[in-house]
Amino acid sequence: MLRVAPWFMFGLLVLPVVAGLATIVLPAFGYLPALQHTEPGLAVWVDLLDTPGIGRSAMLSFAAGLLTPLLSLALVMLFLASASGTRWAHAMRRLVAPLLAVPHAAAAFGLAFLMAPSGFALRLISPELSGWQRPPDLLILNDPLGLSMMLGMVLKEIPFLLLMALAALPQLNPDQRVAMARTLGYRPILAWFWTVAPALYPMLRLPLFAVIAFASATVDVALILGPTLPPPLSVRIIGWFSDPDLNQRLLASAAALMQLAITLSAIGLWIAAEKVVARLYRRVLLSGVRNTGHTLLNIAGKGLMVLTLGALLLSLVLLIVHAFAGPWRFPANLPGTWTTQHWLSVGPVLLTPLRNTMLLALGSTLLAVVLVIAALEHESRQARAPARLLWAIYLPLLVPQVVFLYGLTLLLEQLRWLPGLVMVCFAHCLFVVPYVYLSLAEPYRRLDPRWQQLSATLGVSANRSLWRIKLPMLMAPIATAGAVGLAVSIGQYLATLLTGAGRVSTLTTEAVALASGGTRGTIAVWALLQAAIPMLGFALAIAWPRFWWRHRRDMRGQLT
Template sequence: MTFLPAAPWVTLAVFLLPVLAGLAGAVLPAFGYLPALDGTDASLDPWRRLLDYPGFAGSLWMSLWTGFAATMISFALAIGFAAAWRGTRVFRSLQRLIAPLLSVPHAAVALGMLFLLAPSGWLLRAGSPWATGFVRPPDWATAPDPYGIVFILALVVKETPFLFLMTVAALNQVREREIVTTARTLGYGPATAWLKCVLPLVYPQLRLPVYAVLAFSLSVIDVALVLAPATNPPLGVLILRWFNDPDLGYQFVAAAGAVTQLAVVAAGIVVWWGVERLVGAMGRRWASAGDRAVLDRPVAVFSLAGTGVLWFLGAGSLLGMAVWSMARQWRFPDTLPSEWSLMNWMRRGETLIGLGGTTVTVGLISAGIALVLAVACLEHEKRDGLKPTARALWLLYIPLLVPQVAFLFGAQVLLVTAGIDGGWTALIWAHLLFVLPYVFLSLSDPFRSLDERYRTTALCLGLRPSAVFRRVTLPLLLRPILVAFAVGFAVSVSQYLPTVFAGGGRLETLTTEAVSLAGGGDRRLIGMLVFAQSVLPFVAFLLAAALPAWAFRNRAGLRGLT
């Protein structure tokens, strides 16, 4: 395969160069340079307008408060549950229950929680009027609320499963059972033993995923558009408003805001890194102090209760949207619709097919390209005996660490200049930027852990390397490859901001349409969009599990390996 040596460079060019060019395209207008809008001289006027904008300080504070709170809670729940319940039936059950939430788009969870926790939402309906006395929705600001609590909850519902599964993957790289058993024989409780002896070993592998969660939480826009307070939104929402303002002069302010968002994320990561060092020093002192089982019960109760609440919120949100999509009449305070109908689906079928067609097409193409590049890079790595470095991992995480709004504006300028803005090429490329890292991360561990003796045996039998790849490697890794493809497809389905910028309003997906209708009040249509948006990734993961089982139905050995 002559393409293999070039695969790593092509992969880097696909997502690294556009990110850097996009950042440059945002930094220059932030200092007044944008010839398309007569900005030909360097100026600090965009920064003065940014700092003078009413509500800027409040939006900055909202971003910091919600971003750090969501990351800390998600991390505490994921680590706490692994520490207290690892190796138990409860742990295995949660692992099966929480995995589907990972495939659900952020916007779908946010919209579901909006209608679950709103004053007229399903949760209040279930207790009315027999418990609350309400016969009509109360005048409460619950979703969204002025403090961003529900916004934080929505982020935690999505980010905890991600960190939990990253923790499980990291645990496979250490001798966890032996370490915990040794600590237990010295009188330590299970959670205390895990936190003192295992966490220091696995956290270095969790550092980049935690940074990615922090960067996302500090700069997320689609969830904020649905659940963050409108009068004091996070900074990303404010930047998007400036980008879309009819007054083109606000493009310079938006660029300054995008650079500020980048600085906020960078500062947030530095702060987290500093806290890591502080907590690490305190943890070493605590580990050597000899406390035995002080944390076991609190950690077990907190993690079990917290993850239970998150699963209830996530599952309840999606189930509520499914019910709304089939409701013909559902008045408050009825717990369930008084009349059911599929007319909503029939009447809106053409719209859903169009939006779903765009969503599926972009998802399949971007995930397919990402899979080809990831497989080519990993196969090249295997054939040449290359060892992945920490620098390569950091490069892979760049699109996940850099705020989307910080470089997509500059990237859009490049797309407009190239004349491909609002077309399929631009949209697929924009999705590929975020699909590729997830596909590579999903596939890298299974690919690298494949027993090298299979390849060596095939080569000794006279097969060429390309034949070994086709006839040995691909069959053995069929399930991980399909799962990685499903992950990439799910990531593509969830993309909001890249679709808005690259689609130019001419190409809409289920996600962009659902978010744009969030404030419209048509719960039936939103329910259909959210349900369709959630089902597509589920179908992809279902096929990823079913196809290998069918393909190897007569090959018990391959079924066990894949």
Template structure:
């Protein structure tokens, strides 16, 4: 009975990931072909695409999307592997992971706003430069960051956000017992042949890791080419990236602009496809270079340079994290903070009172939605992983499931989310919370699954075998053995899901039609409509919210184990008393 239930849950997860994406694609392709009965367009044609390709800036938008998406992914991947090469088999690797964790859970919108406080022409770095003797007006007039027409500021922000995720995926693969043992053997063989640690890593370890995390990297690439929050906050508005233009066209007061936006959404799928092809080309190029390097048999691989870059990346993150914290805290309590002073002119908590009063409803909405989405996603993932243990799927079915798991991440969100909204208007039109819940689940479930799968598949099944030999049912083994032993991993995956739900901007905005305000939607809106000091308060609240889940994940297991130990001790004491009487 329980095994059958877990298989049903696995099918539910599969349908949850596939149906919204496929329905959304259908819902955006029809208007792109001119069919949108809601506004009187009842015939199919290619006029929408003719109008789209006739726009003056359309190819610049495509170029910006490709440049920022492909460039940031390659830069983040290079930085991640340089960090791994520098700290592999070192006690510092866990410390580096801990350092990068804040950027991992920090929402994209909050990260972009925080970088504005630090790197803008009047930011903290510019203030230090002026005090160092540089020309203040020249810095204030700098056009490199933000809003540069070449997209460098968007590329930098995306790279800083993507690198911690790639590191996390690599470390989760490297921690698996069989792979860890295999990689250690590679390193030992390389050392015995005279290869330096850096050369052994890039020639023997890195290829094995890359093949395991290739699919998550492709998901990162598609996300980067179609991201809205960071280009909206840091990018140029004229022209913008294609994803930002799609958002503006869909929200235009003229409903006929939705046809143009639908055509652009289809074009965004093609842009992401081209980005994938470019990535594959770069991959084959580096594979060729790797084979040539192996044939030459060089024992050293610029070890000093690699270590220097690795320590430089760590230093960059330390500086950025420190300055971001300083900047947002100072702005949030500043009465007035003129350039280039390093300290504000007076302190006030007026902005905090204003923000907390305005964000009461968005905060409640964010917490309710995040708790509901993360908890249900965690349960769905747990039952799906248990189904793998009770009745493993065939090889082809398992491959199809893996692809379906990444489907929401491999299809650009701006492509299917707008189509999904059109589909939702036909089905349960007034169920706004339900639609928003589904939109969040589509993005949260894959990450929760990735976080939980490694720990679940590493579980020592000998515990389950012993329990089954004592007559325990599969449900009892699952509930009484597996869940308690994996409580830490379960809570961490739940906290990650909570953080991802908190950070959703476009799914919340579209699925709810703007009727459900969250901390993230309000923070993005505050960039253009509020004071800098009020925006800083929003950033602090948005950045602190993911910590709620992780604090629970860190401390709850200890509390539960302590209570369980006290309960067992009390039972033993009662038994001793009864035995004595």
């Protein structure tokens, strides 16, 4: 039973991605017998390249795929360096998980409420500072360069990279490294950059590639904050896919291949840049710089951390404000009246999406947690670490979703498998399983092996001690992994939309669908619900083990 778990997981994560990729190749070259296209050729590519604005769409995707991870990484490193060994690090640790729980779409909507020409930020300075009595005619959101879209993603990728870094850091013993360098006369932040950062970076590579894959092919954030004329390539793929003219699927397939090439070349360029940067980095490091820029880095690190995490928090608060706001004329900082009208209007249509969201989240998370525990337990009984598996687990995060999910949907249609909750649930697992694994693997491997050995010497079987010893002792990390799973599932837009053939509605699909044309009040209600459920999950995951172990002091000690 345990022995098949890693293989099942492997199959669950790798087969759909490979099948999805394989499926788009033939249609991209004009072969789709289901629609009577039986003569392969390059005509589709000619059409694709003739599409107005296609070059700009491709460039947007490429640029977003590189700038988003670059900016996120720079900020995360700066935070970590300036916060290392201070109380700031503690605050950061506290904030990271709940911020990570917020779905991309909800964060993007909150950011829109903050930054729009009629948004909160400009209200604060109007009319006193700006002189504006009405919203200025500025294209801040959906700007043609995609800057607001990238900013929206950076805000969400920062908590992700922070979490990955915080999980990796303890093995590096950063305090000791920094202390060592300080005795050699380096100021703390430079000491961190020269001694900790080079060791930390390799552990962030896979997560960074995942950020590149996500940022170069996002659909939901692009629909909310991204440029429209033309939109990034990923949005156009979805547009062609959902076109009533089914022949457009050839175009969508070619574009999906193009998207894959864009993402891969972004990753390739990143890897090439790594080498150059590493060389420069070493040169500066060896030059003995130990003082220069310390104050600036310190202020910048802490200041930008407050700014970005603050913007994310403020965005969430604005979701709440808008969800209850009555008429709100422009320069006023707060709504004139408060109302529950938005909730009442959403209420009647809420039930189905809410039920679907919960079923999908609970189903995929349960499957993921069981699978991941089985795989980890198998690994611990083998007493060997299967490092090779990690790439497979990351695969769905490294290949752009829009590419393989689109292909997978095409394949499911050809196989005439009915779309529905079960199919969508499996699609969610493609993303829930990797994140649950990433969240649980460390604590699981860190559990002192002597507990298991002790049980064995007491004559207790491995299975019984799994249930009676290991799982209870790991209750807190398992609960956290479960909360991560719920959050990932609830945030899924594309997987739900595509494998559900647009017929499975969730909080996320409803919220994103309102991006064009919804009123702010209703958008806020949907986005708030979408953000609230994962946060509730995290709150429970933190509170439950504390309550459960309230009479077990050494179990509470493990919870931080």
